[in-house]
Amino acid sequence: MAILINDHEITDAEIAAELPHHQDCPNPLQRATTAVALRHILLDEAARLGLPIDSEEAAIEALLQSQIKLPQADEASCRRHYELHPQRFTVGELVLVDHILFQVTPNVPLGPLRELAEQTLQEILQDPALFATRARELSNCPSGQVGGSLGQISRGETVPEFERVVFAMASGEILPRLLETRFGLHIIRVVRRIDGHLLPYEQVADPIANALHASSIDAAWRQYTQLLVGRARVQGIELAGASSPLVQ
Structure with missing residues (x-):
């Protein structure tokens, strides 16, 4: 059965080109096919918004930057993470x-x-x-x-x-x-x-802030991707619960 994403039919060649990036997954073929399908959905949305499409990667990154705005994690959140997960910051x-x-x-x-x-x-x-x-x-x-x-x-x-x-x-x-x-x-x-011993908060504050910010972006990106999946015309593949192709 053909896989159709909006007006595009996914080809075997596209899946074959994507497949090497997912060899460590439990089902590489399924993961590669899903990634190709999601990429087309994101590129269609970038085109609809009039974003520059110099390359697929640049277009998807531009879409991310334009649609997802998250502040850096504040100190209270970072300290709470540090106190809740001391084992992550213990060395030796x-x-x-x-x-x-x-x-x-x-x-x-x-x-x-x-x-x-x-x-x-x-x-x-x-x-x-x-x-x-x-x-x-x-x-x-x-x-x-x-x-x-x-x-x-x-x-x-x-x-x-x-x-x-x-x-x-x-x-x-x-x-x-x-x-x-x-x-x-x-x-x-x-x-x-x-x-071992627990590293002082000041020594790990920046990595914690970066990790929390990245986690927030990941969660928001997944939610946004699912919103676009719900709007797209999808045939021949189940995309419910799929993550974006930027999230490996």
Whole structure:
């Protein structure tokens, strides 16, 4: 079925040219097709408003500048962000972590795997000295060969769901439940933690202001894009909830 955006039919060549920019997305073809469709909607609006169209990028940027006006974040907002998210501005924070991974794969039944993981966790909670032995016997991570040790980890080095948990644990603590991540089921022990120190507000005020301003622009741009989508004549593609092609 052809994809029509107002009076333009999107071609395979346009999608092919856009595709390399979206290879890290879960569905690159869909994301590329959506980006092309949205770009045409934005270019049509720029033309309707009589904005200069020296290039597609310049036209879309001119549309953004003319239609979205946002002030810089004030100091109160910046300080509130700083106080609500101290972990983002803490440096030198480290945890020494051991884990046992029960990897979830299509060929492994989840029920028996979870049962084995739960049984192993209970054994370790009763006798923490078993941790390294069980890691060598059962872990699907290469760290199992060294008793489950992942070494020292700083923020940003692991997946978010793992990071949130280990940086909230105390030295010597074994998580009393299984942690489920995109990799599987984990038994976790924090051997030692170094708390680091919080950077002074004055040192991070400008980056916070810039980040909040960028976030506001992003939210306003998405809202404006959806408004234009609602006005456009769209056939052959679902654009509800899509972001603009400037937002990767």
